[in-house]
Amino acid sequence: xxxxFLKSSFVFVIIVIGFIILLLAPRxxxxxxxxxxxxxxxxxTYKENIQAFIHDFQTEGFGENRYGTAVLEELQAFIKRDLxxxxxAFVLSIILGTFxxxxxxxxxxxxxxxxxxxxxxxxxxxxxxxxYIAVQYALIKLFYVGLPQFNLYGNDQWYSFIxxxxxxxxxxxxxxxxxTFTSLENEVGQDYLRTAHxxxxxxxxxxxxMLWNCLGSxxxxxxxxxxxxxxxxxxxxKLSSYFGAxxxxxxxxxxxxxxxxxxxxxxxxxxxxxxxxxxxxxRHWLVPRKSGDSR
Amino acid sequence: MKLLTFIRSNxxxxxxxxxxxxxxxxxxxxxxxxxxxxxxxxxDFLWTENKIPLAPPYEPSEQFAIGTDRLGRDxxxxxxxxxKETLIIVFAIALVRYLLAIPLAFFAHKNKFGVNVVLNWxxxxxxxxxxxxxxxxxxxxxxxxxxxxxxxxxxxxxAALEVGRVAxxxxxxxxxxxxxxxxxxxxxxxxxxxxxxxxxxMPFLYGKLLVNFVxxxxxxxxxxxxxxxxxxxxxxxxxxxxxxxxxxxxxxLSWPTLLTDAFRDLRGAIWIPFYASLAMTxxxxxxxxxxxxIRKLLK
Numbered sequence: 324x325x326x327x328f329l330k331s332s333f334v335f336v337i338i339v340i341g342f343i344i345l346l347l348a349p350r351x352x353x354x355x356x357x358x359x360x361x362x363x364x365x366x367x368t369y370k371e372n373i374q375a376f377i378h379d380f381q382t383e384g385f386g387e388n389r390y391g392t393a394v395l396e397e398l399q400a401f402i403k404r405d406l407x408x409x410x411x412a413f414v415l416s417i418i419l420g421t422f423x424x425x426x427x428x429x430x431x432x433x434x435x436x437x438x439x440x441x442x443x444x445x446x447x448x449x450x451x452x453x454x455y456i457a458v459q460y461a462l463i464k465l466f467y468v469g470l471p472q473f474n475l476y477g478n479d480q481w482y483s484f485i486x487x488x489x490x491x492x493x494x495x496x497x498x499x500x501x502x503t504f505t506s507l508e509n510e511v512g513q514d515y516l517r518t519a520h521x522x523x524x525x526x527x528x529x530x531x532x533m534l535w536n537c538l539g540s541x542x543x544x545x546x547x548x549x550x551x552x553x554x555x556x557x558x559x560x561k562l563s564s565y566f567g568a569x570x571x572x573x574x575x576x577x578x579x580x581x582x583x584x585x586x587x588x589x590x591x592x593x594x595x596x597x598x599x600x601x602x603x604x605x606r607h608w609l610v611p612r613k614s615g616d617s618r
Numbered sequence: 619m620k621l622l623t624f625i626r627s628n629x630x631x632x633x634x635x636x637x638x639x640x641x642x643x644x645x646x647x648x649x650x651x652x653x654x655x656x657x658x659x660x661x662d663f664l665w666t667e668n669k670i671p672l673a674p675p676y677e678p679s680e681q682f683a684i685g686t687d688r689l690g691r692d693x694x695x696x697x698x699x700x701x702k703e704t705l706i707i708v709f710a711i712a713l714v715r716y717l718l719a720i721p722l723a724f725f726a727h728k729n730k731f732g733v734n735v736v737l738n739w740x741x742x743x744x745x746x747x748x749x750x751x752x753x754x755x756x757x758x759x760x761x762x763x764x765x766x767x768x769x770x771x772x773x774x775x776x777a778a779l780e781v782g783r784v785a786x787x788x789x790x791x792x793x794x795x796x797x798x799x800x801x802x803x804x805x806x807x808x809x810x811x812x813x814x815x816x817x818x819x820m821p822f823l824y825g826k827l828l829v830n831f832v833x834x835x836x837x838x839x840x841x842x843x844x845x846x847x848x849x850x851x852x853x854x855x856x857x858x859x860x861x862x863x864x865x866x867x868x869x870x871l872s873w874p875t876l877l878t879d880a881f882r883d884l885r886g887a888i889w890i891p892f893y894a895s896l897a898m899t900x901x902x903x904x905x906x907x908x909x910x911x912i913r914k915l916l917k
Contacts, residue, residue: 338746345755352760448906450840452847452877453895459884460892476885546745554748558847561881573848576754588751595746 324607328600335596342592343585347372351579376581385586394586398568402590405556405567407484408491409594412552415488416496421541423496424503425530431504440504447497451555455490455562476564487563491555495548502544506537539610542602549598553591631911637904645705648698655695675887685889687876693890697897700871704842707773707852707872708901711838714777715784716831722781723788724815727796737789740782749779750844757850772852776841784834791826795819825916829909836905843898846874847881873897 349372367375379386385394423443430436446454459475466472474480510516510533519529553569560570572587625632648654666672674690676682684693725733744752753776756762762771795801804818845851851874876894883890 334742335746338743341743342747345752348755348759350758350760352763448836448903449899450843450895450902452843452880453899456880456884456888456892456895460888463888550745550748554750554844557748557750558844561847562884564881572751573754576751577758577849588747591748592746 324603327603331596331599331603335592335599339589339592342588343376346581346584347376379582384582386582394583397571398586398590401566401568401571401587404484404565405569405590408488408556408565408567409549409552411484412488412492412495413549413598416492416548416552417499417541417545420496420499421503421534423500424507425534427500427504428507429526429530431508443497443500447494447501449493451490451494452558452562454493455486455559458486458490483563483565487556487559487565490559491552494555495551498551499541499544499548503534503537503541506540507533510536535611539606542606542610545598545602546595549595553594628911628915630907631915634904634908634911637900638908641701641705641901641904644698645701648701651698653694654698655692659692660690675883675890677887678889684893685887687890688879688883688887693876693893696871696876697873697893700873700876701897703870704839704872704874705901707769708835708838708842710773711777711842712831712834714773715781715834716827718778718781719784719788720815720820720827723785723792724811724819726785726789727792728811737782737785741786744779744782749841750848752779753841753845754848754850769852776838780837784830787830788823788827791823792819795822825912829913829916832905832912833909836902836909839898839901839905842872842874843877843895846877846894849878851875 347369349367349369351367385398387393423439427436427439427443430439462470462475474483475486507530515532516529519532524532556567557569557573559565560567561573564570568587568590572584572591575583575587660674674686675688676686676690678685682692682694684697686693687696722733722737725731726737756775756779757772762768762775765771801814801818804814809818842852851870852872873894877891880891
């Protein structure tokens with residue numbers, strides 16, 4: 324466990340360094356006048372850029388944004404808004420996804436399960452941005468008809484996070500549901516199930532046993548779920564004017580604010596890292612061992 | 619009669635192919651349809667009933683079936699005329715990705731040139747950082763921004779970033795196949811690696827590759843849509859205006875370009891991002907259904 328943790332931390336550090344190296348490639352261009360021709364050229368070489376970054380970092384840390392506010396200060400406000408979406412979306416997509424998967428498995432032979440499978444397939448093919456825009460469009464039309472109006476955009480209201488959250492978690496939830504369904508199906512026919520049924524266990528208790536055995540493969544998906552949520556968040560925050568860290572991350576990349584970009588991506592990378600560690604801890608403590616396996 | 623039974627036993631494949639052929643028809647012959655304005659006339663203003671000039675964009679109406687964009691161009695015509703370019707880009711990215719992935723997977727399977735390590739790190743990197751951020755970082759590099767062949771570089775970048783995922787999938791298939799006896803047979807006869815890949819491995823992989831390839835087309839479309847919202851396109855040109863200033867001019871008709879101003883359009887001309895992303899959703903659906911259909915067909 325300790326060794327595993329060290330290894331993950333090492334990978335994390337390398338990934339952060341890799342990202343910084345990619346980030347620091349010179350991008351700022353100025354236009355030079357060479358005998359009548361205007362040619363754009365990069366201001367600094369790669370090496371100069373890295374040196375400047377290290378120097379700036381040592382003297383002023385993450386620095387200030389264009390309006391003189393310390394980056395870390397603004398980051399605190401923004402990341403809070405992000406977490407309001409990310410954490411519920413992550414937890415809900417895993418819990419609801421597992422639940423939907425179990426329901427679909429239980430009713431897989433009846434019409435209900437078939438209908439559910441159909442709908443979860445349809446919805447997992449819809450890109451989240453289209454889903455979000457379509458819901459907006461529908462709501463605007465409904466406002467005309469007489470639905471009581473509420474604020475669709477921004478982050479001022481207490482409910483502002485709900486719509487982006489649903490858009491962000493839709494696909495990961497269905498992914499988990501599909502995954503649960505498939506791994507439950509793989510368990511069918513195992514000996515322990517026959518024993519459980521023969522002993523007269525109720526269906527729900529049998530399902531609990533099965534789910535416990537599927538936990539290992541489900542936990543493999545947590546990193547994907549988190550990555551997907553964070554990726555979508557960038558787009559959905561831009562569409563909904565929800566001013567979180569994702570919204571500003573994109574802006575600072577485009578404006579070549581290297582320190583600010585790093586400050587804004589680090590929480591994302593940390594979230595990913597925490598997911599990885601969380602998964603490892605869960606696997607260590609919760610997942611039942613097959614006979615003969617060693618931890 | 620035979621055809622009917624075929625359709626009935628493979629409804630998904632049939633539906634997917636029908637949707638796909640419709641897409642192809644629109645992409646290649648759509649410009650000959652009567653409702654399509656091939657010149658993409660920019661309507662500067664329209665008179666309202668009260669004789670007030672009204673500036674674009676216009677809502678969906680009788681004149682414009684699904685509205686116009688901000689320049690007053692008919693949105694339906696834009697979508698139809700942009701279909702070909704969009705599809706070609708999507709195909710190109712997926713094709714380049716698979717062409718790169720097959721040899722990489724084979725080298726990784728044979729444990730040669732350290733490909734395994736590279737692929738592992740690439741996959742590890744991408745499982746931490748969203749792909750779109752990496753695409754933005756790479757696409758804004760000056761040599762690529764200024765290049766005349768920028769579209770090719772961008773296609774290559776997008777293809778290469780996710781090549782690890784595909785190569786990993788193919789590698790697992792190769793690993794599975796390599797336990798088969800006929801592979802051992804081929805090895806003991808002493809054939810070259812290239813021939814081994816082409817004649818021994820590949821024939822068993824074509825089906826799986828096709829299914830995954832078609833599925834990937836949908837994924838690429840999704841990624842291009844996401845990039846469109848962030849204002850990264852495959853093709854735009856870097857131009858110098860009269861005063862010597864530089865700027866980007868969008869010269870392409872592909873669908874993601876319609877999404878650039880989405881965050882502004884959502885508050886007014888919501889039909890522009892809606893129908894543009896609807897078209898993309900159609901493409902994603904088509905390829906998802908087709909992939910499922912082919913998988914069922916091959917079973």
